[in-house]
Amino acid sequence: MQKENWGTRLGFILAAAGSAIGLGTVWRLPYVAGEQGGGLFFFIFIALLLTVGTSLLLAEFVLGRSTKEGAIEAYRKVAPKGQWHWIGIIGMIAAFLLLSFYSVVGGWITTYFVRSFTGNVTSPPDGDHGALFESITSNPWEVGLAHLAFMIMTILVVQMGIKKGIEKASLYMMPALFIIFLILMVRSLTLDGAWEGVVYFLQPDFSAVSSETFLFALGQAFFSLSLGVSVMVTYSSYLDNKASLPGSAWSVVLLSVLIAFMAGLAIFPAIYAFGLQPDEGPSLIFVVIPAVFQQLAFGEAFFMIFMLLMLFATLTSAFSLIEIIVTPFVRGKEHLRKRVTWAVGLLIFAMGIPSNLSFGLLADFHIFGLTFFDAVDFLVSNILLPLGALLISLFVAYKMKPSIMQEELLRGSRFGKGFYFIWLIMIRVVVPLSIIVVFVSQLIQ
Ligand code: PFF
Numbered sequence: 001m002q003k004e005n006w007g008t009r010l011g012f013i014l015a016a017a018g019s020a021i022g023l024g025t026v027w028r029l030p031y032v033a034g035e036q037g038g039g040l041f042f043f044i045f046i047a048l049l050l051t052v053g054t055s056l057l058l059a060e061f062v063l064g065r066s067t068k069e070g071a072i073e074a075y076r077k078v079a080p081k082g083q084w085h086w087i088g089i090i091g092m093i094a095a096f097l098l099l100s101f102y103s104v105v106g107g108w109i110t111t112y113f114v115r116s117f118t119g120n121v122t123s124p125p126d127g128d129h130g131a132l133f134e135s136i137t138s139n140p141w142e143v144g145l146a147h148l149a150f151m152i153m154t155i156l157v158v159q160m161g162i163k164k165g166i167e168k169a170s171l172y173m174m175p176a177l178f179i180i181f182l183i184l185m186v187r188s189l190t191l192d193g194a195w196e197g198v199v200y201f202l203q204p205d206f207s208a209v210s211s212e213t214f215l216f217a218l219g220q221a222f223f224s225l226s227l228g229v230s231v232m233v234t235y236s237s238y239l240d241n242k243a244s245l246p247g248s249a250w251s252v253v254l255l256s257v258l259i260a261f262m263a264g265l266a267i268f269p270a271i272y273a274f275g276l277q278p279d280e281g282p283s284l285i286f287v288v289i290p291a292v293f294q295q296l297a298f299g300e301a302f303f304m305i306f307m308l309l310m311l312f313a314t315l316t317s318a319f320s321l322i323e324i325i326v327t328p329f330v331r332g333k334e335h336l337r338k339r340v341t342w343a344v345g346l347l348i349f350a351m352g353i354p355s356n357l358s359f360g361l362l363a364d365f366h367i368f369g370l371t372f373f374d375a376v377d378f379l380v381s382n383i384l385l386p387l388g389a390l391l392i393s394l395f396v397a398y399k400m401k402p403s404i405m406q407e408e409l410l411r412g413s414r415f416g417k418g419f420y421f422i423w424l425i426m427i428r429v430v431v432p433l434s435i436i437v438v439f440v441s442q443l444i445q
Pocket of ligand 1: 019020021022023024025095223224225226227229231317320321
């Protein structure tokens with residue numbers, strides 16, 4: 001049993017939404033949607049989030065709260081015999097690797113945020129935003145320091161614990177994130193020519209949709225909700241027994257949808273209003289967005305708060321990625337939390353160094369044709385996360401006692417048995433089948 005708990009249900013929801021809303025939502029989703037048919041991709045993504053995504057999120061919640069244990073012990077408690085706890089270990093490895101490169105991007109954001117005070121990010125001396133991005137990411141000292149600074153910020157919060165650290169930070173950062181997005185969205189939508197961007201983002205382009213679109217959308221839905229890593233198992237293990245799990249899951253999903261929507265409406269109209277193109281890919285927010293802000297009145301200030309928003313989004317996801325690794329070590333030994341968090345955080349930082357250097361010194365070092373950064377991303381996003389998601393859904397669906405699942409799922413909620421049965425079909429059949437389809441087709445490619 002763990003002693004610590006979330007102070008309030010709101011705190012839990014904001015922390016879980018904080019984990020969900022991260023680079024995947026505010027950075028990857030807009031450019032992938034841009035490449036995959038705009039509006040239609042977005043609607044497919046939301047449909048999958050509300051069905052398959054929510055079902056798996058509920059499965060992680062049911063497992064976490066019923067066992068009150070983190071990534072390893074939760075599986076052991078339900079199935080003491082066998083090797084099921086490896087699902088948790090895979091999740092911990094995935095979280096370790098994911099944060100190792102996630103924090104590199106966190107470092108870029110930190111650098112851009114700090115540099116925005118001097119004004120030379122939106123207006124680089126030679127006017128070339130792409131060259132500036134390259135010169136920053138290939139400078140090992142600057143990005144190395146920023147990478148370290150990002151990890152230290154993460155560690156400083158998580159070492160304070162669930163309630164005083166993660167919950168408290170989320171209670172400030174998530175509403176701030178929401179307000180900043182609102183400001184940026186209004187600014188973007190009121191620019192001349194903004195409508196074209198809204199159309200691009202929301203009008204379905206059927207010709208750009210293929211079976212691949214569904215695969216991308218499903219992968220993105222799982223990634224966006226932080227599923228398959230046992231992060232949501234861990235977070236819900238700190239939740240008291242009264243809170244409704246379906247209610248909490250809906251809140252997390254709806255917040256994620258809302259923010260994804262706002263991200264699109266903040267980014268695309270502004271890009272179009274200034275005659276730029278959104279098909280820049282991953283560097284969208286570091287190359288195209290600064291160019292947009294350059295043309296805006298008070299652009300530097302808007303850019304600064306945009307980077308602050310990105311920083312909050314990235315940090316709240318990073319908290320969850322460290323916490324899943326810390327929880328099993330400090331279970332029943334909270335006094336070890338500080339030491340364990342520093343050790344884990346610094347190890348993740350060290351693991352991230354080659355990813356960081358793969359934009360400069362190690363650019364020519366390739367594994368299966370990919371840079372170190374891309375190889376780790378591939379291993380995590382295309383192999384470990386889908387594998388984890390598949391195993392978690394099968395484990396909950398077939399290893400947990402139905403009476404416990406039903407009791408845990410419905411307690412404190414307005415739903416009845418019918419809801420439980422629909423959910424059961426989802427996690428027994430629909431979720432595993434969809435993951436297998438995505439998994440196999442990605443490996444074949
Ligand atoms: N949900 C985060 C995002 O969209 O950026 C990424 C993530 C965080 C994935 C934590 C998995 C995880 F365990």
